[in-house]
Amino acid sequence: MSNYYKATYNMNTPKMKNNELVSSKTRFEDLSNELIYEIFNYLDSWEIYKTLVQLNIRFQHLFRSDIFRLKINLPSLAKRNFFLRCEKLVKPNINRIVSLSLSNHCAIDSFFDLFSIDSFIHLETLILDRVTSNKLLIQLLNSLVLLPHLFTLYIISSTYHLDVNPILQCIFHLPKIQYCKLKCYGDLESTVLSCNHDKNDQCQTLKHLVIDGDFCFNQLTPILTYAPQLTHLSCRFESNFDYKTDEPPLPIPSYLTDINLNCSNVSFDEIEFFLSKTSHHLQRLRLTIHGNNTFLCADRWEQLIMNHMPHLYMFDFMCLIRKYDYPHDCILSDRILDSFKSSFWTNRQWFFRYQYRSSNCGTFEGMFYSTHPYRRKSYELYRCGTYETTINSVSHLTIGIDSVPMDTFIHFPNVTKLTLIKNDIDSNRPLKINLNQIVPLMQLTRLVIRQSIFSISQLIVLLRFSLNIESLTFIGVSFTDEPHSLIRRSDQAFSISNASKVTELRIDDECSLEYVHFFARLCPRVQNLAIVTARRQHESIVRFLLSGHLQHLFFLCLGYLSIAEGEQIERMIDRDSRIFHYTIKNHHTGWYLWWW
Template sequence: MNIRFQLLFTSPNYHLKLNLPLTSKSMFLHRCIHLIKPNVNRIISLSLSHYLTTNHFLNSFSIDSFIHLETLNLIGVSSTNLILLLTRLATLSRFVSLSITCIDNWKNAYVIYQCIFRLPTIKYCKLTFLNHGDRNPIPYAIDKQDQCQTLEYLIIDSWYSLSQINAVLTYTPRLTHLFCRLAWALCSNIADGPAVLLHLTHLTVDFYQLSFNEFEIFLIKMSRQLIFLRLTASWNGTFFSSDRWEQLILNHIPHLRTFDFQYNISPECPIDDDITNFIPTDRFISTFWSNRNWFFKYQYWPDNNDDEPFPIVFYSTHPYRRKHYELIECIDDEDIEINSASHLTIRQQMNTITCSSHFPNITKLTLNANFLDKNGQFIRDINRIISISKLKYLLLDEQELCIDQLIELLTFTSNIHSLTFAQMFFLDFHPLSIEQTDMIHSISMKNKITELNIEHGCTLEHLKFFINLCPRLQHLTIGISESLLESILKFLLSNKDSNLFSLRILNMNKETINEIIRREILLENYSIEHENSAIHLWW
């Protein structure tokens, strides 16, 4: 069987789809030499999930040598590499799908879009900019020669103005699916109006500080063929007008089947009359909405200055297809099973005991505002609404933890791969009792944590504790004071038995780190790069 499999694997007729996660540097170099290089002509799909591996790959291979490549997914492409990459992709006759995450600022996004729209067979394109998008105007397409006649799916995961998005859409007349983010603060003149997209059926838009009037102009000329509309809005109460929505849908989107709407009000939002006068029970409840099975709910936290509840999230319930769900302080009385959500955030002091909603597929949990500190029955409560054993990612935001709470939490979440602390607070870090020591040892034998992020307040004592607790740790991100840098580097990099090969240090100087490593001879074959506000070590 092994010989048959080997013959099948090495056959030139057998195409390969490669997904290369971040591994140790030596392992990645081995895969480049023995897996990628001999099979360049057989690879039809390639995914690289980290800036360091993407950068090394682009410096080692020319993408136009992958003559059968159809799909490319790169996370962490720099501006120095992207234009050349797109130019070479244009020579590939089978290439149809591109997903790029960019890590630095762009001075002229128009050049990027020009290169993308010249890809001869492109059907799917996803662009993610980790920083804010380019604010420079984008010229409108003048004639058909400037347009991309093959692109059907376009995802622009960055904030742009209406005028910029309008201009981009003049290049994509065959578009059927669009996702974009619109920001009023970046908006310039939209008098020219958006491009008319005759084939668009699915539209997803996040918008910030945008009025209903502006969005209405954008939507009316977009497409009468829309069957799916998903909107996430904030900072403007004009979107609460159910009558305006009814008229807009009846007159301009007659084929709409799914209307998924969420409006978020954060404590920083300016309060206008549309928000203060908003009463959920007397809007969006006419037969227009019920006949289409479009229903809505809201959650709130009480206003400290008023006995009346203050709404904070208003959202569609049926059909509910969002992957991220938030529970605040309002209690859901309706028994709902939400299968689509994979990420649950619990804000404030959520009373999960009386929450009847169930989320069977949650793999990522975020806890905010000292939930654990004030709810001694957390494990029992949370297990009623999610399957806690399925969790793979746990994020603790503004949590004040004691050792016993952490022990309890990790005892029941043994399948977690990634653990994140926004800040590090341990109320009783020392000394550990014999019972606590035994429990920590038991957890260390079972837990699967390979990624740990301590974004602020990390100390050497914290790291000693977690290195002992998480012996399988591979990726570590820390926010530390400069005075602790040398002692922490010596501790982490001198441990030859450790599985660690990736270290991100937030807000630190690259030259200082390099100097310590070389002076103390802590590493030999390593890479060190800027990654947004962090310095990333890889060995």
Template sequence: MMQPKCLSVEKTRTFRLLSNKNKIIHVDLKKITNYFENLSNELFYEIFDYLEGYKLYKAFSNLNSRFQALLACSSLRLKIDLRFYSEGTLEYCANSIIAPNKDRIISLSLANNILYQLNFTIFNIDATFNRLESLVLESIKSNELIPLLISLISLPRLSSLEIYYNEDSKELSNIYQIVFNFPMLNYYKLSLFVAEASYPLSIATNEQFSTIKYLIIDHCCSFDELITILSYTPQLCRLTCEQVNESDDNIVEDALKMICSLKRVSFSKFYAEFDELEMFLRKVSPHLEVLCFNSCNDVTYLDANQWERIISKYLSHLNKLEFKYEESIDEELVTTIYHENLNEFKSLFWIKRQWFFKIAIDTDFWDNNIIVYTIHSYSKDGDIFEKYNGNDQSFINDISHNMIEKSIAPDQQESSTSSTMISESNHLNIIDLSYFQPNETYYDMLSPILTNLSITCLNITLSTIFIGTLIDFIRCLPNLDSLVISSLEMLQPRCLSIEETRNFRLLSDNNKITKVNLKQMNDLEEVQFFLDLCPRMTYFEVNCTDYVGPENVLRFILMKNIRYIRNLSLLCLKVSRTNLNIVDNLKHTIDFEQLCHNYTIKQIDNRIYLRLT
């Protein structure tokens, strides 16, 4: 930052700056300096409020008497963050900024590893920090943290506390007990960097209640330990917890007290059984509005009818549900009644609330293949086959007709939202696959689950997929209507087997695929593959490249393949660059080479649509 004091004593300099319109602009730096110094004190204080304390002093101290007075004003609130500075800077901050300004600091962030190497006494935070509102403590040793927390009880304004702790987890009980006694605490986050933790905290009595409204438990705890912690927070509004495991002991249901103010709950990993989550939802709050969690290992979580009963009876205010359940694809995967009834997640109950069901195949942390079932609150993100606006309404209607799956909602709920939700619920997304050699058993395990869901759209977001793997997935999806491929691996690690070649021919004769979107084309051989695989396609979208342009693709399809794909009515060619003459050039190619006779061609954004009539 330029220092106003230096600029104000310099001679006026004129700089020549070139604007966007190539006009010469003369800038008088003396006037800029004067304008800056003419800002009001109130505006300077607003600027200061965005600056960390050390940076504020470094930029404005010793400039002139006015800035010295502004920095010394008792109404200036300081925010100090000492976690990322060098030793010399830390010593300066401790002695020259913090020590003389304890009563003006409202926010303080400290890390133990450097401060204690320098033997600072900064941790003696006492009543002289009488305006401190927010405190962040990192890597504090347990023998230093406990006395520090006890001293913080005397601070009258401390409303936000974050602790990042990597010491003995046995002290967690003491940490929670002390923090729950803070008189004004509103926000509390405790992060513990150990895999497992156990802490014998007792259920709160009527005289032990905390004022905390926002609680982040950033460590593992069992379900019964969670209930104990919540017994201290009757004013809680939002709860976030990293991982909840099944209970260590038998739970007395009366120990879970109702928290009427609780409206948002999020569990990154909820590994307790479904019965314990059900107990929690029945008891914890009748005004819960948002519920987000991930789980596994208990297939009861996929019981759509049980969810409908719980939500209808106990969670009447719930408006946002984000739920993910993961299931390993291995020899232990067994199709249950809950898998057979997954379509219940598409009933009118879920449609009315605009919560929709999705299924994907992905890999987990250990690179194992998993099925991921999700429930999401609806958002208008657009279809995989994108919709575009243009002046030619007949074109838009035709595009919509070809790109959007026709779905019918029950009874009189035939709104566009309902149709889109049902459509997206019939998608299978293949996000990632571990490097494995799938066999018949692998697909035999998947087939009953996927068939019951009536999957109509397969969306493969892998950077590449082997042709044989794609064929096997399509075989599991007899109702498939739409296919979206990020990139096809034509350089095969091996040739298709005789069985795979036979399956390809059978699929070509029997599949129902009418819409194909190839998002990344490497060569025309990939286009040929989909023309052979999907002879009944009515819509084909191809992302052209600089090496294989729209003219090459157009000629390849219309000259060599149109007789084999007689149902094709709309071809979409996506180009990387917009060219004003591209449509005229394509029309000339079509007419000159007589590729087709009855057609309409139009460009919308970076897509060229050819409608065959």
């Protein structure tokens, strides 16, 4: 044997010791403490506690060391599991928690009955999803002032007619806040804050502000006077911006580099005035306009950008054009597109596309939008007016099924959420388009079907190719199947139910007992269910849902119930003793039931 092969043989062959083969593989336990802590940062704290901490003394010491900071996520859980995590994980480690995320309408209230937020002295990030009490929210925000390391705050409020001003004022008093996102599902009160000219009362740390709600434009400028160091601003709002050019300039932020605005019923004059006062340092502008064709004026945009945005290099623009009365009006889109092809736009590599779709009432709607390289994560596909074949950036795709031709060749390889809207085709026919050619259905985790006429057979076919869906939502959907035909459909549903991964199901329309039976068989692993029960069937539906047919169910939202109907269901639950240790809560969005 040559020396080369001897060396190779000795290097690759495991050594023998005491007639035993010594493995050359490195075990997880052999890793250094520093490397294990790096790995811990990518894992859920509860999973670390359940698995690794139980292995040996070393992992127990690593987990309990003051060096290791915990990131606690309490998602929607069964009540017993929620309190178990609070007792085993949160309570003994309050001083080491740097991130806390709470979801579930009822669990947030229960958590702050157990713990005081000012006890989390090292907290850096707080996420509250589905806060239902405005009073609780204000109390929490006032307590957050005592946390010296809180940098990030994310609040989703489901309180309708929310007065955002006292909430924002509390946020502006947080000593270290850098990022804040406030998301609201209901209308925001239109009261306007007074402008803040006192530097001692301004928030000098806030860099990113996101307000996602039905905000009024005239509320925005005064709010900006409270955050002079702001660099990133994102807002969704409507009109009512009362600007006056004879007033002295307001002390608005001087460092804004990123603005993202989503506007409804706002004029070009309003946007132009606002941007002219805030955009001298602007580098990236994302703008979505709903229902105002006056924004499609290329010359006006050129003047605004050249005069007030000297550093702008990203112009991400989308305009959802109001309805045309006649098909030939769409010819105007060619003229619009040509006006955005001058050297001003091409030299900056800013390019645009236009697509239109017919609506149910025979009119036409259009969408004018910027293209590569400034990709959005959401995309609406109607009549395919693009020359692109693959768009990689999109994770949420909305498709108007009835307006997309069958020979569509555009592909979205990274979509995980799909929304189907306005499917007005004959329920006895297959879908007009092959969805699997547009998006890989097997990688979808969320499916929303909205404002459509849909058949159960179509749904079953769709789910057969989308077995990784975890969240399934129906909004304004009319199912064409007669209730008596659901028995036959249930046999078809059973063929895919064993593979179903749906844990969240929402049916935002009246659902009869027959349909509840069907969906219970179609999605047997549902944990969170939100439905609108058919009239005079409230008790029978709840009785069925709590009878054990859905073994994993622990959270139920019943929409549009009166107080009397909700109290009737509560008495029925107590009388039948079907569940124990439950919490029931009445909210304007429904009655929430959470149990053990």
